[in-house]
Amino acid sequence: MTATGQPSTTPAFPAATILGYPRIGPRRELKRAVEAFWAGKTDAATLEQSAADLRRRTRERLAELGLGRDDAAIPSAHSFYDQVLDAAVTLGAIPDRFADLVGADGEIDLAGYFTIARGEGQRAPLEMTKWFDSNYHYLVPEIGPDTPIRLASRRAVTEFTEALADGVLTRPVLVGPVTFLLLSKPASDAPAGFSPLDRLAEVTSVYAELLAELAAAGATWVQLDEPALVADGDVPADVVHRAVTETYATLTADGAARPAILLAAPYGDLGAAWPTVAATGVEAVAIDLVKGSAPAAGLAGLETKTLVAGVVDGHNIWRADLAGKLDQLEALTGTAGALAVATSTSLFHVPHDVADETALDPRLVSWLAFADQKVTEVVTLATGLGSGRDAVADALATATAALADRAQAPGVAEPAVRERTAGLTDHDFHRGSHESRKAAQQQRLGLPLLPTTTIGSFPQTSDIRVARAAHARGELSTEAYEEAMRAEIARVVALQEEIGLDVLVHGEAERNDMVQYFAELLDGFAVTQHGWVQSYGSRCTRPSILWGDVSRPEPMTVRWTTYAQSLTPKPVKGMLTGPVTIMAWSFVRDDVPLGETANQIGLALRDELADLEAAGVAVIQVDEPALRELLPLRKADQPAYLDWSVKSFTLATSGVRPDTQVHTHLCYSEFGEVISAIDALDADVTSIEAARSRMEILPELTRVGFSRGVGPGVYDIHSPRVPDTAEITELLELAVGSVDPDVLWVNPDCGLKTRGYAETTPSLEHLVAAAREVRERVAATAAL
Numbered sequence: 001m002t003a004t005g006q007p008s009t010t011p012a013f014p015a016a017t018i019l020g021y022p023r024i025g026p027r028r029e030l031k032r033a034v035e036a037f038w039a040g041k042t043d044a045a046t047l048e049q050s051a052a053d054l055r056r057r058t059r060e061r062l063a064e065l066g067l068g069r070d071d072a073a074i075p076s077a078h079s080f081y082d083q084v085l086d087a088a089v090t091l092g093a094i095p096d097r098f099a100d101l102v103g104a105d106g107e108i109d110l111a112g113y114f115t116i117a118r119g120e121g122q123r124a125p126l127e128m129t130k131w132f133d134s135n136y137h138y139l140v141p142e143i144g145p146d147t148p149i150r151l152a153s154r155r156a157v158t159e160f161t162e163a164l165a166d167g168v169l170t171r172p173v174l175v176g177p178v179t180f181l182l183l184s185k186p187a188s189d190a191p192a193g194f195s196p197l198d199r200l201a202e203v204t205s206v207y208a209e210l211l212a213e214l215a216a217a218g219a220t221w222v223q224l225d226e227p228a229l230v231a232d233g234d235v236p237a238d239v240v241h242r243a244v245t246e247t248y249a250t251l252t253a254d255g256a257a258r259p260a261i262l263l264a265a266p267y268g269d270l271g272a273a274w275p276t277v278a279a280t281g282v283e284a285v286a287i288d289l290v291k292g293s294a295p296a297a298g299l300a301g302l303e304t305k306t307l308v309a310g311v312v313d314g315h316n317i318w319r320a321d322l323a324g325k326l327d328q329l330e331a332l333t334g335t336a337g338a339l340a341v342a343t344s345t346s347l348f349h350v351p352h353d354v355a356d357e358t359a360l361d362p363r364l365v366s367w368l369a370f371a372d373q374k375v376t377e378v379v380t381l382a383t384g385l386g387s388g389r390d391a392v393a394d395a396l397a398t399a400t401a402a403l404a405d406r407a408q409a410p411g412v413a414e415p416a417v418r419e420r421t422a423g424l425t426d427h428d429f430h431r432g433s434h435e436s437r438k439a440a441q442q443q444r445l446g447l448p449l450l451p452t453t454t455i456g457s458f459p460q461t462s463d464i465r466v467a468r469a470a471h472a473r474g475e476l477s478t479e480a481y482e483e484a485m486r487a488e489i490a491r492v493v494a495l496q497e498e499i500g501l502d503v504l505v506h507g508e509a510e511r512n513d514m515v516q517y518f519a520e521l522l523d524g525f526a527v528t529q530h531g532w533v534q535s536y537g538s539r540c541t542r543p544s545i546l547w548g549d550v551s552r553p554e555p556m557t558v559r560w561t562t563y564a565q566s567l568t569p570k571p572v573k574g575m576l577t578g579p580v581t582i583m584a585w586s587f588v589r590d591d592v593p594l595g596e597t598a599n600q601i602g603l604a605l606r607d608e609l610a611d612l613e614a615a616g617v618a619v620i621q622v623d624e625p626a627l628r629e630l631l632p633l634r635k636a637d638q639p640a641y642l643d644w645s646v647k648s649f650t651l652a653t654s655g656v657r658p659d660t661q662v663h664t665h666l667c668y669s670e671f672g673e674v675i676s677a678i679d680a681l682d683a684d685v686t687s688i689e690a691a692r693s694r695m696e697i698l699p700e701l702t703r704v705g706f707s708r709g710v711g712p713g714v715y716d717i718h719s720p721r722v723p724d725t726a727e728i729t730e731l732l733e734l735a736v737g738s739v740d741p742d743v744l745w746v747n748p749d750c751g752l753k754t755r756g757y758a759e760t761t762p763s764l765e766h767l768v769a770a771a772r773e774v775r776e777r778v779a780a781t782a783a784l
């Protein structure tokens with residue numbers, strides 16, 4: 001089966017494909033293998049073997065589900081940690097500080113690869129940041145004028161050959177050259193005005209070399225992922241378009257020995273980039289028809305290409321309306337030289353297989369499609385497109401019936417919830433003036449200058465996780481489990497008192513995850529057992545399924561927070577996750593506007609804040625680390641998003657008294673673009689990741705006139721490195737140099753759940769010592 005109308009000069013593109021597949025394994029096999037290697041429990045050869053086994057099982061599974069074994073339908077898209085890091089290592093584009101990791105053979109071994117990802121001793125890892133509008137995080141390459149660029153790793157070729165030896169002709173997937181450089185940042189020693197894109201010609205020539213080697217190994221198609229083309233970034237569009245033209249002119253130049261190229265543009269709309277992309281010499285273009293739209297008719301260059309229509313949502317878990325998708329596909333006939341069916345994005349954003357979820361309500365299951373079900377959907381659509389609807393009539397009818405069932409199932413539309421959101425007025429979204437709040441809060445809390453606090457979680461020790469797993473299996477009673485969590489809370493409170501922090505936390509021991517925990521307690525959500533999705537490296541989450549109207553049957557956090565508060569005279573922060581983050585890190589229903597769902601969650605949280613306040617909690621933090629994540633990739637779509645997202649936060653937080661201090665926390669993103677929205681959240685105190693960027697955010701906050709409390713992170717919690725007091729003092733002095741010390745808070749970059757106590761305790765001791773030093777210095781200066 002090949003794409004309909006395929007031009008005969010190029011190898012046939014498969015009629016059905018996916019842009020990528022989960023890499024972590026149905027039971028997180030890769031996570032376990034990688035973490036065992038890190039712990040020194042296994043060697044590199046064992047890890048290589050586990051990864052090869054997983055790659056083989058993945059290919060077999062995809063063939064079983066109907067993707068072709070011999071037509072490049074099965075993507076080869078594996079990674080030990082991250083695909084952007086893989087591209088950097090393929091190009092040998094490694095920062096100077098890791099130069100010694102390159103072996104005599106010019107290659108970086110697995111241990112070296114992980115050192116670049118995770119850091120080591122005083123060597124900082126590559127920075128990590130969000131991958132487009134997803135909860136996946138990639139490593140940011142650092143490119144300067146002198147960064148080496150050469151073909152340094154042939155893993156893509158080896159993995160292709162390995163599959164071929166198994167009888168599967170795969171399609172290697174690489175981050176495209178333009179996207180690679182657009183996602184990179186200038187190396188720290190690069191001169192002003194340097195842009196990573198300045199190295200495009202060199203990067204492109206390495207890709208050309210790699211494509212030639214892939215062709216020599218027998219590859220017929222290669223996929224180059226260029227999602228940067230669907231996002232408005234800092235680099236002007238005309239510069240990006242020129243880069244695309246140049247790169248693909250080189251890669252497709254006459255006489256180049258290479259596989260046919262599929263240029264993939266997932267996550268959005270190609271928009272103004274379309275004419276440029278259509279005019280390149282690539283043989284196929286994959287587009288996202290869930291987030292983006294069809295190309296205009298008659299685009300020059302498209303008549304000789306295969307249009308790979310991403311109609312099946314790769315980023316969410318709802319079963320597709322197959323009949324509607326077929327309509328959409330049929331409408332595309334004639335737009336391009338040929339038409340193929342695909343997912344909108346790689347499937348690595350969704351779990352493996354809904355059949356694993358034996359504890360889910362079968363009715364809900366019938367509305368869902370995880371990765372394996374989506375492969376089947378793509379294959380069905382391709383059959384329908386190629387052989388007519390009759391050939392797939394049963395599948396279409398089943399999908400239609402499931403959708404109809406979902407529309408009228410109980411809980412999907414709850415009148416009481418809808419009445420409450422419909423009755424909201426402007427008044428429900430605003431709090432009184434910050435100045436009066438500030439005075440009332442200072443009166444109540446009596447905090448010192450430069451108050452110290454943490455972001456919420458303390459290390460999730462293996463004892464905690466093992467206890468929770470035993471409780472889930474029914475081997476540990478609820479009483480015993482909760483007693484263990486209370487003991488942990490008591491320990492964490494005592495530790496914070498000992499360290500001398502000013503505003504304490506309960507430590508979040510009872511939470512499996514900051515979103516899943518709330519999803520388990522709210523109506524309208526379901527949670528999975530095995531639905532793990534990679535968030536970064538070996539870290540995974542199980543996104544919850546938000547399927548119905550959301551409401552709060554009972555208080556969710558009050559007893560844990562009040563227990564912690566009962567142990568200490570110091571204020572303990574209540575700790576909640578905000579509406580946008582709950583939505584961003586769940587699979588959200590696609591049948592009501594996001595703003596409606598955000599208000600439903602906002603109201604549930606508003607009730608929780610009221611209960612915490614009534615129970616005597618004086619400080620409440622509502623985390624919104626994903627505020628930037630859902631920001632639409634095109635600037636034109638951003639204002640509408642910022643409007644509903646900010647409103648849902650203020651809806652959640654504006655019901656409390658002036659003397660209750662509301663905090664928020666943001667991390668994992670460049671926040672420059674949403675700085676006015678952060679201001680509009682109107683939180684009394686905002687903690688924000690800043691250690692790695694050395695407080696860069698502060699001048700930007702000052703620029704928009706931000707006048708409330710701010711806690712720029714002074715300690716990078718992403719690596720086990722313990723910062724010394726002098727280093728933290730230096731960052732604090734930098735901060736004091738750009739904001740009024742009167743509004744400054746002292747805290748780490750983020751929660752400590754992924755850290756161990758060995759590094760957490762000394763780091764926090766140094767943080768408190770540094771705060772005291774700067775506090776005294778500032779007081780002495782003020783007295784002069």
Ligand SMILES: Nc1nc2c(c(=O)[nH]1)N[C@@H](CNc1ccc(C(=O)N[C@@H](CCC(=O)N[C@@H](CCC(=O)N[C@@H](CCC(=O)O)C(=O)O)C(=O)O)C(=O)O)cc1)CN2
Nearest residue numbers: 135465466468469512513514515535538539540541585754
């Ligand atoms: N949802 C979400 N997205 C986020 C973040 C976040 O905290 N949550 N933080 C940012 C960075 N991303 C992160 C994503 C995951 C983790 C993380 O720590 N994940 C843990 C799992 C957390 C979890 O769900 N824990 C559960 C289940 C733990 C588990 O694996 N249990 C074992 C059994 C227990 C054992 O033997 O350890 C099992 O099920 O097999 C629990 O504590 O109950 C991991 O991959 O290891 C951290 C940061 C951005 N996005």
Ligand code: MET
Nearest residue numbers: 455456457623625751752
């Ligand atoms: C990813 S943001 C994390 C915030 C949360 N309160 C924690 O400390 O873990």
Ligand SMILES: [Zn+2]
Nearest residue numbers: 625667750751
């Ligand atoms: Zn954080």
